[in-house]
Amino acid sequence: MTQAIQIEGLTKTYGDFIAVDSLSLNISRNSFVGFLGPNGAGKSTTIKMLTNLTVATSGKAFLNGIDVVKDPKTALSEVGAVVETPEFYPYLTPDKSLEYIAKLRGMKKDDIVVRTKEVLDLVKMSHEHDMKIGKFSKGMKQRVAIAQALMFDPSIIILDEPTSGLDPRGMVEVREILLDLKKRDLTIFMSSHLLNEVQGLCDSVAMMNHGKLLLNKSIDDLKKELEYTRIQVDTIKHIDEAARSHLSENPCVGGVEVSAANQIIIEFKGGPEDRNDLLRRIDSELKVTSFFEHGNPLEEMYMGLIKESR
Numbered sequence: 001m002t003q004a005i006q007i008e009g010l011t012k013t014y015g016d017f018i019a020v021d022s023l024s025l026n027i028s029r030n031s032f033v034g035f036l037g038p039n040g041a042g043k044s045t046t047i048k049m050l051t052n053l054t055v056a057t058s059g060k061a062f063l064n065g066i067d068v069v070k071d072p073k074t075a076l077s078e079v080g081a082v083v084e085t086p087e088f089y090p091y092l093t094p095d096k097s098l099e100y101i102a103k104l105r106g107m108k109k110d111d112i113v114v115r116t117k118e119v120l121d122l123v124k125m126s127h128e129h130d131m132k133i134g135k136f137s138k139g140m141k142q143r144v145a146i147a148q149a150l151m152f153d154p155s156i157i158i159l160d161e162p163t164s165g166l167d168p169r170g171m172v173e174v175r176e177i178l179l180d181l182k183k184r185d186l187t188i189f190m191s192s193h194l195l196n197e198v199q200g201l202c203d204s205v206a207m208m209n210h211g212k213l214l215l216n217k218s219i220d221d222l223k224k225e226l227e228y229t230r231i232q233v234d235t236i237k238h239i240d241e242a243a244r245s246h247l248s249e250n251p252c253v254g255g256v257e258v259s260a261a262n263q264i265i266i267e268f269k270g271g272p273e274d275r276n277d278l279l280r281r282i283d284s285e286l287k288v289t290s291f292f293e294h295g296n297p298l299e300e301m302y303m304g305l306i307k308e309s310r
């Protein structure tokens, strides 16, 4: 089966500057992928290439198997996108706004009425359907923009930082809508610079910085890594395979990596009592000289990534 989104060596340069550097990424149907990266990573540029708002310098992108550059109209016919803060005519209502774009697409009048109601319900804006958008908060406008993206029953939704610039309540409202959409037959590709947002919503995460893909894995795998603290233990006695496998039998211990003859990195999950118990066991077996938290590799990597880009 073809992928919903297929990106092959996609590159965008501005003069000498490489904004997106040979990016390759596959997104399978009905998955919800978070596209994570700090400011300037290249997320919006990638999304703009996918939605034909900007032309790639080289590389290819396919939506439902159709080449975006060669045949943008067909490729984007099943795509709903919210890229950049959407602008609406302030004197129009959500109803009129949706009617306007639907007429441009040649949708029949009766269908417009039915679909408008459906999508405004979906984004919890049915009460405000005939209020002027000019009076709406940023979060309300964002919800109308999502309604607009859903209007033509897309199979793929592409969102560029949908909660950016919203207050905490606005963020929660948009996230609730996204969780609703997740239950449907939809592929969602959403950029964000918030690790916790991506973790809470998505099935998998693609992380980029400086135009390059750094990581692409499922949230389940990511959670497994985040759930454990890594503890570095240095010992007097040598750590042999028997000692290593004995340690990994402890229910609070995930992986055990022997990083040197007298050093192990343990993935640990548990409370202070469990931690003390673990320390005493290793001490009695191997004689501990130091025992300290090694940090969380993923958080560290992401924070390092943000620091770098400042």
Ligand SMILES: Nc1ncnc2c1ncn2[C@@H]1O[C@H](COP(=O)(O)OP(=O)(O)OP(=O)(O)O)[C@@H](O)[C@H]1O
Binding pocket: 014, 017, 019, 037, 038, 039, 040, 041, 042, 043, 044, 045, 046, 193
């Ligand atoms: N039209 C342009 N001309 C020149 N440089 C550009 C242009 N558009 C983007 N860039 C540069 O490309 C890089 C990637 O920008 P992009 O907007 O894709 O990042 P982003 O990951 O979306 O960041 P943010 O989180 O701030 O939205 C940035 O360094 C940006 O300055």
Ligand SMILES: [Mg+2]
Binding pocket: 043, 044, 045, 160, 161
């Ligand atoms: Mg951006």
